[in-house]
Amino acid sequence: MGKQEGAGHGGSVIPYVSHTPHVSQEEHVSLDLPRTDPRAANLAADEVRRRLEHARTTRLAQLKALDETGASPGDHLMSNQKDAIKRVLREIDEAFARVEDGTYGTCLGCSKPVPPERLEILPHTRYCVGCQRAA
Numbered sequence: 009m010g011k012q013e014g015a016g017h018g019g020s021v022i023p024y025v026s027h028t029p030h031v032s033q034e035e036h037v038s039l040d041l042p043r044t045d046p047r048a049a050n051l052a053a054d055e056v057r058r059r060l061e062h063a064r065t066t067r068l069a070q071l072k073a074l075d076e077t078g079a080s081p082g083d084h085l086m087s088n089q090k091d092a093i094k095r096v097l098r099e100i101d102e103a104f105a106r107v108e109d110g111t112y113g114t115c116l117g118c119s120k121p122v123p124p125e126r127l128e129i130l131p132h133t134r135y136c137v138g139c140q141r142a143a
């Protein structure tokens with residue numbers, strides 16, 4: 009009986025070994041790699057350019073629409089809107105330059121990566137949420 013218990017113990021070890029925790033670790037690493045690998049960031053540059061291009065097209069259309077409403081030159085609200093759009097257009101241009109020199113997606117405030125979710129919403133942003141609030 010005592011020996012059978014020993015065999016039973018050994019049997020309980022085998023399923024643990026066949027479980028091979030190494031496999032799940034490797035899977036975990038390979039899932040994390042695309043997000044941290046700088047080469048993956050380079051691959052995403054095309055996607056970033058597409059987003060920036062889209063953002064620019066949208067802003068230019070807004071600017072054109074404001075022009076076509078033909079308000080009086082003294083309309084401060086409209087000139088404020090135009091200034092805001094022009095500012096974003098300038099930031100989009102700067103973001104294009106940062107894609108080229110490889111600094112895109114890095115916060116200018118704390119030098120940490122800006123979360124991809126934020127870049128999806130604001131592709132031209134230069135700051136992470138924390139530094140934007142502090143600015």
Ligand SMILES: [Zn+2]
Binds near residue numbers: 118119135139
């Ligand atoms: Zn920051």
